[in-house]
Amino acid sequence: AQKVTQAQTEISVVEKEDVTLDCVYETRDTTYYLFWYKQPPSGELVFLIRRNSFDEQNEISGRYSWNFQKSTSSFNFTITASQVVDSAVYFCALSEAPPSYGKLTFGQGTILTVHP
Amino acid sequence: DSGVTQTPKHLITATGQRVTLRCSPRSGDLSVYWYQQSLDQGLQFLIQYYNGEERAKGNILERFSAQQFPDLHSELNLSSLELGDSALYFCASSVGDGRFGNTIYFGEGSWLTVV
Numbered sequence: 001a002q003k004v005t006q007a008q009t010e011i012s013v014v015e016k017e018d019v020t021l022d023c024v025y026e027t028r029d030t031t032y033y034l035f036w037y038k039q040p041p042s043g044e045l046v047f048l049i050r051r052n053s054f055d056e057q058n059e060i061s062g063r064y065s066w067n068f069q070k071s072t073s074s075f076n077f078t079i080t081a082s083q084v085v086d087s088a089v090y091f092c093a094l095s096e097a098p099p100s101y102g103k104l105t106f107g108q109g110t111i112l113t114v115h116p
Numbered sequence: 117d118s119g120v121t122q123t124p125k126h127l128i129t130a131t132g133q134r135v136t137l138r139c140s141p142r143s144g145d146l147s148v149y150w151y152q153q154s155l156d157q158g159l160q161f162l163i164q165y166y167n168g169e170e171r172a173k174g175n176i177l178e179r180f181s182a183q184q185f186p187d188l189h190s191e192l193n194l195s196s197l198e199l200g201d202s203a204l205y206f207c208a209s210s211v212g213d214g215r216f217g218n219t220i221y222f223g224e225g226s227w228l229t230v231v
Contacts, residue, residue, distance in 0.1 A: 035219075035220070037222070042224075043204060043224065043225050043227070044118070044222065044223070044224040044225060045206060045208075045222035045225075046118070046222075047118070047219055047220070047221055047222070050219050091159065093159075095214065096172070096214075102147055102149055102164045102166075102171065102172060102210060102213055102214025102218075102220065103149075103161045103164065103172050103174060103214070104151075104159075104161060104220065105161075106158060106159040108158050109158065109159075
């Protein structure tokens with residue numbers, strides 16, 4: 001069965017600190033997709049990134065970066081120079097195996113609080 | 117703004133009642149998904165429709181049902197409501213059926229409170 005574990009339930013940092021959110025997944029599939037979503041206090045789920053299992057290249061988008069390591073089944077998310085607006089719950093998710101391609105298995109989420 | 121529209125945003129109803137949550141997917145998206153987010157269960161997949169047909173099913177209760185209409189909008193019907201059904205219900209959509217890892221975009225959710 002698919003499983004996603006986000007070890008950190010809550011993280012608290014001061015603005016401008018770098019912070020890394022960990023995500024470890026379990027799957028028997030060779031082809032799968034990983035996602036990160038952000039849920040700000042207003043409640044909506046905001047898509048951040050999608051990565052397929054064959055692309056282990058790290059990705060950077062502004063202050064956000066993602067480190068995908070298939071050997072350790074991890075897909076970690078780093079925010080550089082954090083800002084108060086980054087305060088949110090962050091979810092890592094894994095796509096299901098066929099035929100339920102569209103079903104995402106979510107981790108429990110990491111609550112990130114950035115203090116001014 | 118993801119482009120996925122959900123109504124109503126907030127709903128308070130009594131136990132035993134029935135409610136309908138509505139979702140309009142992003143323009144061009146053929147798949148619609150429903151997810152439930154509660155404090156104890158986290159984010160749980162309920163059901164997926166692709167171009168009008170049910171494609172995948174999660175742990176959706178028998179009291180819950182959904183459908184996707186020819187114009188691709190979807191409705192989630194929740195009946196015989198119980199206190200434990202209080203949750204944030206998300207609709208999401210994607211272009212394809214997910215087999216190529218299509219990005220799944222979520223709406224703002226419908227907050228359901230059962231009293």
